Amino acid sequence: MTTIEELAPDHFELVGGWLSDPATNRWLASEWRGRSVTSVVMGVAVRSKRNRFFVIRHDGQPCGLVALAAVDIGDRVAMIWYLLGDKSVSGQGIITQAVKQVTQVAFGEMHLCSLYAWIMADNLASRRVLEKAGFREAGRIRQATCSGGEQVDRVYFDMAAESA
Numbered sequence: 001m002t003t004i005e006e007l008a009p010d011h012f013e014l015v016g017g018w019l020s021d022p023a024t025n026r027w028l029a030s031e032w033r034g035r036s037v038t039s040v041v042m043g044v045a046v047r048s049k050r051n052r053f054f055v056i057r058h059d060g061q062p063c064g065l066v067a068l069a070a071v072d073i074g075d076r077v078a079m080i081w082y083l084l085g086d087k088s089v090s091g092q093g094i095i096t097q098a099v100k101q102v103t104q105v106a107f108g109e110m111h112l113c114s115l116y117a118w119i120m121a122d123n124l125a126s127r128r129v130l131e132k133a134g135f136r137e138a139g140r141i142r143q144a145t146c147s148g149g150e151q152v153d154r155v156y157f158d159m160a161a162e163s164a
């Protein structure tokens with residue numbers, strides 16, 4: 001069973017460790033890429049009103065993170081992003097399930113109208129997660145991110161509350 005819960009201080013170190021893994025953070029936005037993320041950094045990120053972080057549990061064990069960033073209550077929109085921390089459970093659909101659950105929180109409790117995500121053009125696993133979770137490709141910004149040292153396109157996906 002896959003569940004999500006709001007990230008609390010007792011998991012800052014674990015999540016910071018996942019975010020500090022270069023094999024994971026190479027796919028994330030530049031603010032996380034190639035850096036070491038301490039509990040202090042996590043605390044600052046969690047306190048921002050623009051962010052919400054959710055720890056994913058699979059059969060009770062913390063295994064990943066789904067987050068909302070750029071939360072804009074005025075325009076009722078946010079960006080969603082995620083990572084699998086425990087690679088021993090990859091490919092089981094856990095992240096897809098967790099993304100679906102966070103979309104429900106965003107459109108339900110948070111009353112957002114639209115969610116978006118962007119991937120590096122070569123991030124095929126993340127593309128698949130978004131497609132399986134019901135997101136639709138919305139366009140691209142050319143050469144707008146760096147994947148493994150190569151400048152590549154950002155590919156955007158979106159989901160509207162009315163279609164969720």
Ligand SMILES: CC(C)(COP(=O)(O)OP(=O)(O)OC[C@H]1O[C@@H](n2cnc3c(N)ncnc32)[C@H](O)[C@@H]1OP(=O)(O)O)[C@@H](O)C(=O)NCCC(=O)NCCS
Nearest residue numbers: 024027082083084090091092093094095096124125126128
């Ligand atoms: C992206 C990520 C979260 C996916 O985790 P996961 O546990 O494998 O996710 P899921 O099991 O829900 O779905 C993965 C899907 O991608 C597919 N996939 C995995 N690697 C793939 C690849 N190289 N090419 C094509 N598809 C791939 C899987 O087969 C699965 O699809 P399926 O169910 O149709 O078989 C994980 O790889 C990760 O943490 N990556 C680094 C961080 C990251 O990229 N975050 C997203 C930033 S936008």
